Amino acid sequence: MNFKNFINSRWWKVVCVIMLAYTLIMGFLAPVPAKPILHETIRNLYFHVCMWFSMMFIFTVSLVYSIKYLMNPTEENDIIASESANTGLVFGILGLVTGMLWLRYTWGETGHDWWAPDPKLNGALIALLSYFAYVVLRMSIDDEQKKARVAAVYNIFAYVMMIVFVMIYPRLNNVDSLHPGNGGNPGFNQYDLDNHMRMVFYPAVIGWVMLSAWIASLNIRLEKINRYNHNKI
Amino acid sequence: MNQLAAIIQRELRHELRSRRSWLAIxxxxxxxxxxxxLAFQHDLEPVTWNAxxxxLTIFISMFAASGSFAGRESxxxxxxxxxxxxxxxxxRLIYNGMFMLVVSIVAIAIYSLLLGNPVGSGSIFFITVLLAVWGISSLLTMAFAIATKGGGGFALMAIxxxxxxxxxxxTAQHLSALSMMPDPTNYTGNMASLLAIDALIAALCYLLFPYLWRD
Structure with missing residues (x-):
């Protein structure tokens, strides 16, 4: 079975729905360890953290197809790259919003109601800014082939600089993240992410990542239809 | 090698000839x-001075880049x-780096003249500026090449x-903050990472530019 048939097949979408239904039910109802500060907000792990996994996954898909486009410029590669980036932005915004809601209740004392000086927040914001710039760049070029090529070049640049930021920033000044599990905060690193939570967290990650692939594949099909109709006229 | 020198020489001659762009910068x-x-009225803490x-360096280099990197299409x-x-x-990277270095030295001179200069360790500060400016100019060279294809000019280049x-x-900001401390330590690691970023940007430019070369 080749890759395309796999994407178009139905069974993994069924798995995705089951996983996410499980995540929703167990995420809200299953017992969670009572940690100071976090309390019940620890359930955000099943949603907020998964958004970032999905975003990085789908941005990586976009990067791979941008590289593929430069090596083999087909319309298909371009559509996959651009629609994956669009889908990634949606997950990035959701990740930011769920995180901002959460930090209001847990880091409220830092003096920032909706924002905090945290490496992960800054990394997320840079990712979003770069990919919004990617969208604007695409909008400002009319010629399809030129648009695809220039956007692919920018995509590679943006992705690499984003990774560089994520690697560099925490090393400066020993800026430690405020996130659970970092800098002595109570959290869910490998020692205290207990087995009950793992039973929900791993399916949640797989489910959300699958959902991002599914949404991206729908966007890709939609864009193909749009272009087909556009060319017919 | 000869070709490289010839292109650089040609750019330089072009730049020197247009007095308008120098004066504008x-x-x-x-x-x-x-x-x-005017906004700060001289009472600047070193932290604020640094920030x-x-x-200002970003805005100045952005302006200088948009004026000078413009590939004369004809x-x-x-x-x-x-x-x-x-x-x-x-x-282009070599020439733009040198150009941007001159611009930033002029900028530092004017900035220090008006707002003072709390830098304690000149050598660390200078190497930081050198590395940062070289990285900024390579990145802007690429951004300018991309933005020109987009037809968006300055605004597109900025975003x-x-x-x-x-x-x-x-990284640069952190390093230059260190250079204002009385006894700076632990700067080699950051300097190495600044150099690594520069090398990475240059490598990306080298690999990706051929795709922007022609329509």
Whole structure:
């Protein structure tokens, strides 16, 4: 079975729905360890953290197809790259919003109601800014082939600089993240992410990542239809 | 190698000839720094001095880049015929880096004149500026090449380069803050990472520029 048939097949979408239904039910109802500060907000792990996994996954898909486009410029590669980036932005915004809601209740004392000086927040914001710039760049070029090529070049640049930021920033000044599990905060690193939570967290990650692939594949099909109709006229 | 030198020489001659662009950059630096001076009225903490310095550096280099990196479109046809994209981008990176260094030295001079200079360790500060400016100019060269294809000019260049400049800027800012401390330590690691970012940007330019070379 080749890759395309796999994407178009139905069974993994069924798995995705089951996983996410499980995540929703167990995420809200299953017992969670009572940690100071976090309390019940620890359930955000099943949603907020998964958004970032999905975003990085789908941005990586976009990067791979941008590289593929430069090596083999087909319309298909371009559509996959651009629609994956669009889908990634949606997950990035959701990740930011769920995180901002959460930090209001847990880091409220830092003096920032909706924002905090945290490496992960800054990394997320840079990712979003770069990919919004990617969208604007695409909008400002009319010629399809030129648009695809220039956007692919920018995509590679943006992705690499984003990774560089994520690697560099925490090393400066020993800026430690405020996130659970970092800098002595109570959290869910490998020692205290207990087995009950793992039973929900791993399916949640797989489910959300699958959902991002599914949404991206729908966007890709939609864009193909749009272009087909556009060319017919 | 000869080709490289020839392209650089040609760019330099071109730059020196157009007095308008030099004067424009000088005037831009002076007015921006003067506005900062009026806003802060001399009582600057080193931390603020540092933050302001890097913010002004971005704006000044953005302006200088947009004026000077402009590939004179009419001449591009000629350049296509005499050289390869790899040689052209290398020459461009070297030339733009030198150009930006001169611009930032002028900027530092005017900035220090009006707002003072709390830098304690000059050598660390200078190496930081050197590395940062070289990285910024390579990144802007690429951003400019992308923005020109987009037909968006300055605005497009600004939005596509700001997020990408962040890793460079925070590292440089951190290093120059260190240079204001009485006894700076632990700067080699950060300097190495600044150098690594520069090398990475240059490598990306070298690899990706051929795709922007021609329509």
């Amino acid at each position: 000088l005037l831009y630096i002076s007015s921006v720094v003067y506005i900062a001076y 302001l310095f890097w913010i 001449e591009m046809l000629y350049i296509y015929t005499i050289t390869s994209p790899h040689k052209f981008i290398m020459a 596509i380069s700001f997020p990408l400049l962040v890793p460079l800027l925070i």
